[in-house]
Each structure stands twice: as structure tokens, then as C-alpha cells.
Amino acid sequence: QQQVKQSPQSLIVQKGGISIINCAYENTAFDYFPWYQQFPGKGPALLIAIRPDVSEKKEGRFTISFNKSAKQFSLHIMDSQPGDSATYFCAAEGAGSYQLTFGKGTKLSVIP
Amino acid sequence: DGGITQSPKYLFRKEGQNVTLSCEQNLNHDAMYWYRQDPGQGLRLIYYSQIVNDFQKGDIAEGYSVSREKKESFPLTVTSAQKNPTAFYLCASRSRADNEQFFGPGTRLTVL
Numbered sequence: 001q002q003q004v005k006q007s008p009q010s011l012i013v014q015k016g017g018i019s020i021i022n023c024a025y026e027n028t029a030f031d032y033f034p035w036y037q038q039f040p041g042k043g044p045a046l047l048i049a050i051r052p053d054v055s056e057k058k059e060g061r062f063t064i065s066f067n068k069s070a071k072q073f074s075l076h077i078m079d080s081q082p083g084d085s086a087t088y089f090c091a092a093e094g095a096g097s098y099q100l101t102f103g104k105g106t107k108l109s110v111i112p
Numbered sequence: 113d114g115g116i117t118q119s120p121k122y123l124f125r126k127e128g129q130n131v132t133l134s135c136e137q138n139l140n141h142d143a144m145y146w147y148r149q150d151p152g153q154g155l156r157l158i159y160y161s162q163i164v165n166d167f168q169k170g171d172i173a174e175g176y177s178v179s180r181e182k183k184e185s186f187p188l189t190v191t192s193a194q195k196n197p198t199a200f201y202l203c204a205s206r207s208r209a210d211n212e213q214f215f216g217p218g219t220r221l222t223v224l
Contacts, residue, residue: 009152032211043116043202043215044155089154093211098143098162099170100213104154 003027004092006103013110019077021106023090026071030092034100035064035075038087047088048075080110115139116216118203123221125190125197133188133219135203144186145204145213148172155202161186190221198223 005024013019023033034049050057050064050073057064063076077084090103116137125131137144143162147155157170161180175194180186186205190197203216 006154034211036215041218041220043204043217045215046212049211098206099157099160100155102154102156104152 003101004103006090010107013080015110015112017080019080019108020074021088022074023103024072025092029094031095032093033073034091036089082110085110116203116205116214118216118219123219125223127223128192130189130191133201135186137184137205139205141205141207143206146188147202149200149202197221
């Protein structure tokens with residue numbers, strides 16, 4: 001049973017456009033929702049994270065939108081750049097579990 | 113520099129051989145993790161350890177073994193019982209005080 005569903009699998013966006021990646025979860029015990037960015041051949045790195053007590057968090061060009069009632073959260077990348085081309089993973093963790101459950105990833109390509 | 117190191121970066125193994133992947137961290141983190149990454153599958157948890165001399169199975173532990181004799185080290189052994197070991201292996205760690213998991217650069221294992 002996949003606890004975190006991520007879509008789309010791949011995404012092509014023109015430079016300067018908005019990239020949107022969506023995730024849905026089932027476990028209502030999740031209370032921490034990070035997004036990781038991974039470049040080819042490298043380990044993932046934390047991009048931005050949110051907790052369910054807020055509906056939105058913004059850091060630079062990256063924004064997480066969180067909808068607790070719908071059990072969905074999304075990553076928005078404004079003014080997308082070719083350097084943003086990478087694979088993005090959403091994840092979720094339950095309080096005190098020390099375990100992240102990852103989505104299957106979205107490969108983003110930003111074309112000039 | 114603080115961080116997580118994994119060695120080797122590339123590893124080739126013949127069928128039927130056991131192989132050990134190294135993971136070392138100097139972040140003074142209590143918890144350490146091993147993930148397996150396959151194309152289109154996201155990150156799947158193999159084993160994790162929250163404290164020295166203790167570890168728990170993740171979602172795909174069959175065919176793998178670990179040890180945690182020192183806080184900074186969490187080696188993973190891929191045994192001959194693992195039917196499809198060719199993959200990208202990622203080690204991660206985190207502190208108790210923070211949710212963020214920090215990832216190493218990964219080891220790509222290929223079975224010949």
C-alpha cells in the first residue's frame with residue numbers, strides 16, 4: 001500500500017514558467033511533510049518542509065501549499081530555471097516515528 | 113566539513129558474493145538509515161537505527177544485514193540472498209532534535 005502518492009512522474013516546463021508537483025497521503029498521523037531535490041548521481045537534499053498547522057510556506061521561488069482536509073500538499077516552483085532540472089520527492093513522517101515515507105518522485109526538466 | 117560519506121561510489125559484484133557498503137557520519141546524529149533507490153520507485157527503506165547497538169527492519173530488509181557498533185558508522189551488507197541487488201544505495205542520518213534527514217552521495221552497486 002503506497003502511503004504517499006506523487007504526480008506527475010515527469011514534467012517539462014519552459015524557463016520562467018511555474019512547475020507544480022502534487023502529493024496525496026492517507027495516514028492522518030503524518031505531521032511533517034518535506035520535499036527533497038535530487039540531481040543525477042547525487043543524494044537527495046532537503047528543499048523545503050511544512051507542518052500541518054500552516055497552509056503555505058514559501059522560501060524564495062519554492063512554495064509548499066498544504067490542504068489538511070484533502071490530505072494533499074504540493075510544491076510550486078516559480079520562475080523555473082534550467083538549474084531546477086532534477087528529480088523531486090515528497091515525503092511524510094508521523095510524530096515520533098523517525099521514518100520518512102517517500103513518494104515515487106517527479107523528474108522535472110526546465111527547457112530554455 | 114560535517115557530513116555523510118559513503119564508499120565506494122561504484123561497486124561491482126559477482127553473483128553469489130556478499131558485499132559491504134560503508135556509511136560514516138560526523139554530524140553526531142543518533143539515527144541512521146539505509147535506502148534503496150530504483151528508477152521510478154522512489155526511496156525504499158531497508159534498515160534504520162535510532163541508537164548504537166540497535167536497529168530495525170524497514171520495508172525491504174530481506175537479503176540485507178546491518179550493524180551499528182559505533183554512533184558514526186552504519187555499514188550495510190548486501191548478501192547473496194538478495195535476488196536483485198543492482199541499485200543505487202543511499203545512507204542518511206538525522207538528529208533527535210530535528211526532522212531533517214541528511215543524505216550521503218550514494219553507492220551504485222552493479223551485480224555482474
